[in-house]
Amino acid sequence: MKKELDGYVIYCKDSDRETPLGVVSDSYDCQALSDYIPTRLKNFLVEIEDKRFYSHKGIDFKGVSRAIVENLKAGRIVQGGSTISQQLARNIIRDTRKTVTRKLKETIKAIQIEKQFSKDEILNLYFNNVYFGKNIWGLRTAGLYYFGKEVKKLTQTELLYLLTILRGPNYYKKRPEITQKRYNTINNILLERKLISKSRFQKNINSKLTISETQLSSFKNAAIPFITNRIDDKKKTIVSSIDYKTQDFARKFVAESKYPVSIIALRKGKIVGFASSYGTDYPFISKSNVGSTLKPFLYCHLRENGISEFEKFDAFNNNLDWEVREVGYYKSQLNIQEALFYSNNNSFVNATSKVGFETNLKFLSDIFNKPATDFFPSSVLGATKSGISLYELALAYSNYFNPTRLTDTKTECLSILNKVFHEKLGLKIENAFLKTGTTNENKERYAVLGNADLVYAVLRNENDFNDQSKEGSFMKQISRSISSMLKTDKNFVWI
Missing domain, CATH: 3.40.710.10 (DD-peptidase/beta-lactamase superfamily)
Incomplete structure (x- = not known):
């Protein structure tokens, strides 16, 4: 059973400001939960990853067929054909093996997800469960790790960067030139399909990103009562007694x-x-x-x-x-x-x-x-x-x-x-x-x-x-x- 404080973000004192320290989790994974996912980011994701998201029931047979054809033409895997629901299922199952058994489990889980949740709920679940490299899971954790910010404070450029590295965060983090190329490609697609304006497109191109890679740790539930000064259930935050330098x-x-x-x-x-x-x-x-x-x-x-x-x-x-x-x-x-x-x-x-x-x-x-x-x-x-x-x-x-x-x-x-x-x-x-x-x-x-x-x-x-x-x-x-x-x-x- 999921514990009450799982996914809450722990803040500590760092000079005169509060700094994210980690996430409540009884595993090594850091997965902060957020009730707020920007609508524009959901729209971007659907356009980039799964254009027929709102019409299929978990499996996009047209997308699978297209991926097979393109992969045969290229002689290697260049398209995956997985829907957002399948990607969510994969992140929930936490199995990345390229086996028939895993794909079958993923497909069954995706269909179950579609029956149980609305499309908007699925997008929220996706952004709360998606992998962002290292031991980082979920959009909120990614915002804190890469930019030291809560989701509501992330700029559109920062959100676009997180969307850019979704397919392989550990891969893209080590290859800035390839990351920049994909970032530009996504930015172009969003402009062509009129999801962003020309001025926004230009701002995304000109903006300079500062990646912080804030150290985040997993704190087990049993430790929380000893370090808590204040809990905000609405924001899912815990203000702790921890001093950043000492920690x-x-x-x-x-x-x-x-x-x-x-x-x-x-x-x-x-x-x-x-x-x-x-x-x-x-x-x-x-x-x-x-x-x-x-x-x-x-x-x-x-x-x-x-x-x-x-x-x-x-x-x-x-x-x-x-x-x-x-x-x-x-x-x-x-x-x-x-x-x-x-x-x-x-x-x-x-x-x-x-x-x-x-x-x-x-x-x-x-x-x-x-x-x-x-x-x-x-x-x-x-x-x-x-x-x-x-x-x-x-x-x-x-x-x-x-x-x-x-x-x-x-x-x-x-x-x-x-x-x-x-x-x-x-x-x-x-x-x-x-x-x-x-x-x-x-x-x-x-x-x-x-x-x-x-x-x-x-x-x-x-x-x-x-x-x-x-x-x-x-x-x-x-x-x-x-x-x-x-x-x-x-x-x-x-x-």
């Missing part, structure tokens, strides 16, 4: 990674960018244990519940006799600040045990707005009953370390995480923080970092085939990429 960065971060990664960025609790190797819904629906990324919250809670900054805890063993994995060797005793810096599990288990697990787990359930039953003693090490999504992790950091609600303890925590940022990334950026975490057997690696303006959460999934350098290459990718988005700004002061 472009997130998309490139994933595209350029040789490992499967997901990334999400929040500003004041609002999502301003996100992307994933596994689809746009992955940062929201995929949940896992998040390892040591919970330690900063526990640190603050422990400090506010009687744990002194000088008190030492066993770093090699814990009083619960748990076998826990440590990432390195330290002094046998660590205070809680050192334990956070080195991400020492044993020290945190011992400190939490002293304060009481119950109060710490209740604290975590409040931070993540989850039932207390989702948390148990091993949650101190990042494990939860139902897991935590990348979005939930980023949101927790964004809310808890909100610059307007900082306490002395939170500032103290951030100063330690600033040292972690310097140590792991090799970057001297003040007022920036970093906390990493891994799940059992390093199946997932997390990094949460940011400043007082932005919070990023990054997840790198295991890839046994080419995963040789473990966390090192993960940190290098973050250091190369995200650091450029965290430049020091005097307004972003934490510590």
